[in-house]
Amino acid sequence: GAERxxxxxxxxxxxxxxxxxxxxxxxxLSCHVLQPLLKFIFFLSFRNLLLEDALGEGKSNxxxxxxxxxxxxxxxxKDGVVLGADTRATSSEVVAxxxxxxxxxIAPNIYCCGAGTAADTEKTTELLSSNLTIFxxxxxxxxxxxxxxxxxxxxxxxxxxxxxxxxxLGGVDCTGSHIxxxxxxxxxxxxxxxxxxxxxxxxxxxxxxxxxxxMEQEEAKTLVRDAIRAGIMSDLGxxxxxxICVITSKGVDYIRPYxxxxxxxxxxxxxxxxxxTTPVLCEKVxxxxxxxxxxxxxxxxxx
Amino acid sequence: xxDFYVSPARRSSGFxxxxxxxxxxxxxVVIGADSRTTTGAYIAxxxxxxxxxxxxxxFCCRSGSAADTQAIADAVSYQLGFHSIELDEPPLVQxxxxxxxxxxxxxxxxxxxxxxxxxxxxxxxxxxxTVPMGGMLVRQPVSVGGSxxxxxxxxxxxxxxxGMTKEECLxxxxxxxxxxxxxxxxxxxxxxxxxITESGLERSVIxxxxxxxxxxx
Numbered sequence: 001g002a003e004r005x006x007x008x009x010x011x012x013x014x015x016x017x018x019x020x021x022x023x024x025x026x027x028x029l030s031c032h033v034l035q036p037l038l039k040f041i042f043f044l045s046f047r048n049l050l051l052e053d054a055l056g057e058g059k060s061n062x063x064x065x066x067x068x069x070x071x072x073x074x075x076x077x078k079d080g081v082v083l084g085a086d087t088r089a090t091s092s093e094v095v096a097x098x099x100x101x102x103x104x105x106i107a108p109n110i111y112c113c114g115a116g117t118a119a120d121t122e123k124t125t126e127l128l129s130s131n132l133t134i135f136x137x138x139x140x141x142x143x144x145x146x147x148x149x150x151x152x153x154x155x156x157x158x159x160x161x162x163x164x165x166x167x168x169l170g171g172v173d174c175t176g177s178h179i180x181x182x183x184x185x186x187x188x189x190x191x192x193x194x195x196x197x198x199x200x201x202x203x204x205x206x207x208x209x210x211x212x213x214x215m216e217q218e219e220a221k222t223l224v225r226d227a228i229r230a231g232i233m234s235d236l237g238x239x240x241x242x243x244i245c246v247i248t249s250k251g252v253d254y255i256r257p258y259x260x261x262x263x264x265x266x267x268x269x270x271x272x273x274x275x276x277t278t279p280v281l282c283e284k285v286x287x288x289x290x291x292x293x294x295x296x297x298x299x300x301x302x303x
Numbered sequence: 304x305x306d307f308y309v310s311p312a313r314r315s316s317g318f319x320x321x322x323x324x325x326x327x328x329x330x331x332v333v334i335g336a337d338s339r340t341t342t343g344a345y346i347a348x349x350x351x352x353x354x355x356x357x358x359x360x361x362f363c364c365r366s367g368s369a370a371d372t373q374a375i376a377d378a379v380s381y382q383l384g385f386h387s388i389e390l391d392e393p394p395l396v397q398x399x400x401x402x403x404x405x406x407x408x409x410x411x412x413x414x415x416x417x418x419x420x421x422x423x424x425x426x427x428x429x430x431x432x433t434v435p436m437g438g439m440l441v442r443q444p445v446s447v448g449g450s451x452x453x454x455x456x457x458x459x460x461x462x463x464x465x466g467m468t469k470e471e472c473l474x475x476x477x478x479x480x481x482x483x484x485x486x487x488x489x490x491x492x493x494x495x496x497x498x499i500t501e502s503g504l505e506r507s508v509i510x511x512x513x514x515x516x517x518x519x520x
Contacts, residue, residue, distance in 0.1 A: 157374050160413075181348075187369035189340070189348045201345070 069237015071199030072102060072113035073207065073227045074168045074179045076192045077220035080248035081170040081177045084224035085113050086199070086232050087257065088239040095239070101256065103245045107132050107143045108252065110171030111245050115197035116184065117164040124165045128152055145171040149180040149188055157186025166196050172249050199231025199238040206230045217246060225259060232261075320489030322451030322480055323353060323364035325421040325431040326463075326472045327444045331500035332421040332429040333469065335476040336364050337451065337484050338492030349492045354506075358383050360499055361399045361422030366449035367436065368415040375406055375416055396422040400432035400440055408438025417448045423499050451483035451490035458482055469498055473507075481514045 072085040089097035104112045104125035112128070114121025128151055132143040149169050156163055161184050169180040181189045181196065193211045195203035206227040215223070221244055231238045241257035320341065325334045336353035339346055353365045355373075357380045365372035379402045387394045400420040407416055414436075421431045433439075433446040445463050447455060458479055467475065477494055484490045494509040 153370075153373070157370055183342075183347075183370065185368065185370035187340075187373055189351065189369075191348060191350065 069199075069235070070102060070115040070197030071195065071203050071228050071231025071235060071238040072115050072168055072197050073195040073203050073224050073231075074113065074170045074193065075207070075211065075215070075220050075224050076170075076177050076179055076213075077215045077217055079177070079217065080172050080246060081179060082217070082220040082224045083111055083113050083168065083170045083245045083247070084228045084258070085243050086228055086238040087241045087243060088237070089118055090237055098240045099257075101243065103243055103254065103256075105129060106148055106169070107136070107171070109173055109247060109249075110143060110145055110148055110169065111247060111252070111254075112148075112170070113168040113196070115166040120163045120165045121167065124152065124155070124163060125167070127155070142173060144173040144175065145169060145178045145180060146175075149182055149190075152182045153186050153188045155186075156182060156184060161185045168194050168196055170245075170247060172247050177247070195227060195231070197231070197235075197238065199228075199235035202230040202234035203227040217248070221246065221258075229259075320451075320487075321353060321366040321449030322447070322455070322483040322487060322490040323366050323419055323449050324447045324452075324476050324479055325364060325419045325433075325445070326467070326476055327421075327429045327431050328467050328469055328472045330429060331423045331469065331498060332431055333472040333476050333496065333498050334362055334364055334419070334421050335480050335494060335496045337449075337480060337490040338495060339490055340369055341489055346491075351492070352495060354495055354497050356380070357399050357420070358387065358394055358422070360393065360424065360501075360504070361396055361420065362497060362499060363399075363403065364419040364421070364448065366417040371414045371416045372418065375403065375414070375418070378406060379403055393424060395424045395426060396420065396430045396432065397424075397427070397442075400434060400442075403434045404438055404440040407434050407436075411436075411438050419446050419448050421499065423501055425501075429499070447479070447483075449490065451480075451487035454486040455479045455483045469500070473498060477509055478515050478517075482517060484514070485517070485519070 069088070069090045070086060072083070074081060074083045083103055085102035087098065087100050087102065088095055089100035100118070102113055102115070102121075104114060104122070106112050106125060106129045110132075112125050114125060128148060131151060132148060135147070136143055148171070152167060152169065156165065164184050166184060167182045169182060171178065179191060179194055181191060181194050192213060193207045195207055207223065210223050210226075224244060225242055228242045232240075232242070240261050242259045243254075243256045244258035245255070246253040321337060321339070323334075323336045325332055334354055338349060338351045338353070340348040340351045355363050355365060355376045357363050357376065361383070363376055363379075365376060379399065382402050383394050383399050386398065399422065403418050403420055407414060407418065417436050418434045419431065420434060421429075423429050430442060431444065431446050432442050433448065435448065444465065445459060447459060462475060462478075473496055476496060480494045484494070493511055494514060496507045496509065498505045
């Protein structure tokens with residue numbers, strides 16, 4: 001209503017409407033201060049849309065959320081689980097992080113690869129990790145992979161897809177080695193091999209071709225490496241290095257990076273130019289006239 | 304208050320268009336489903352198990368959104384288990400079906416779930432109840448659901464006869480599902496079957512190359 005008219009006119013009136021919005025927002029947020037929020041409040045997305053229109057026909061865009069355009073894969077092998085991921089994090093068309101860690105720690109025997117919005121996968125897995133640690137301490141039992149998958153599923157279903165996290169959960173527990181896929185809307189699948197992210201089609205092709213049940217560990221590592229490499233080669237959102245995480249009942253081997261990308265840049269990090277590189281056109285010296293007002297001498301104790 | 308609820312109009316993650324089927328016979332039920340889960344045009348899981356146990360002798364066949372049906376099935380199996388412990392006897396299939404109906408009807412705007420509840424109990428033997436989207440509940444001797452069901456209504460109507468044995472029911476279900484999977488793009492993979500009787504549960508899988516074949520133009 002009222003705010004649209006002010007936005008249409010000029011820059012200064014935008015500032016006025018913004019402060020009105022600011023008061024409105026504070027009022028809204030304060031009524032939730034005492035209770036925990038049960039849902040996401042999308043109120044500010046309205047304001048962001050108005051701001052984008054006002055700043056002029058798509059000339060300046062709001063910063064896009066950091067997405068991990070990704071390739072992640074997981075395979076159940078003979079004595080454990082092999083998880084793999086690329087290491088590129090993109091913010092629209094710029095690579096924001098070349099050595100992003102997409103395989104997150106959940107428990108000593110459970111790790112989770114995340115694709116989707118980077119912040120969501122990070123925080124969801126951290127939350128899951130703390131909840132599982134508390135559970136272990138309370139019950140005196142080691143956490144199981146199916147438990148982690150159920151907790152994730154319940155949480156993501158509650159948020160109805162607002163948390164953009166596609167996760168591959170893998171681990172070894174007393175019941176064996178398992179891989180679960182959890183989708184952003186809260187759907188769960190238990191499968192022997194899996195690929196997700198924007199490069200999943202390419203990686204899945206490699207996995208479908210060469211997967212065999214109960215593979216040896218080295219063969220599984222090579223298969224996952226090749227699947228991620230296929231994703232890196234065929235997808236613009238995936239790239240840089242490959243991380244591999246091997247989980248067995250004896251322990252975890254988190255190899256980061258398992259394979260570095262062939263395209264390395266040699267950054268010098270020190271940019272010194274010789275004197276005379278920038279030509280001096282003219283020179284002017286200005287004396288600072290200083291007057292000695294007061295002088296004190298303090299002797300130092302040197303004995 | 305000031306929440307903007309994001310409508311689930313077209314959920315593109317883990318959406319399951321499916322073919323599911325259940326048939327009653329004297330002494331139990333036979334249930335069957337395909338095994339494809341799609342996200343848009345990509346098959347996210349080609350070996351899905353859509354036959355979910357709710358209790359020892361009660362199963363449900365799930366179609367619609369994978370997330371919604373998994374959550375509903377979890378909630379109902381908890382409620383039914385609790386009810387059964389309180390009663391100190393196995394629950395009725397009708398009870399399970401009503402629990403599904405209550406949940407699907409109450410949250411009909413937010414959910415996208417079509418469920419077939421089937422099982423055996425001591426009071427009425429084998430029963431099939433269908434709870435389609437919207438939350439209706441009706442008992443039927445044979446019921447199909449999911450996107451692939453539209454292609455086999457004619458086959459079901461012409462081939463079903465009451466008084467079939469368990470083996471005839473299993474063959475009937477396998478044939479119907481194979482026909483639906485042949486015509487419906489969102490159904491495919493393997494056929495999962497289960498026969499539920501008083502003595503227990505028999506699960507089987509028919510792989511893609513072993514499916515019954517029919518005339519293909």
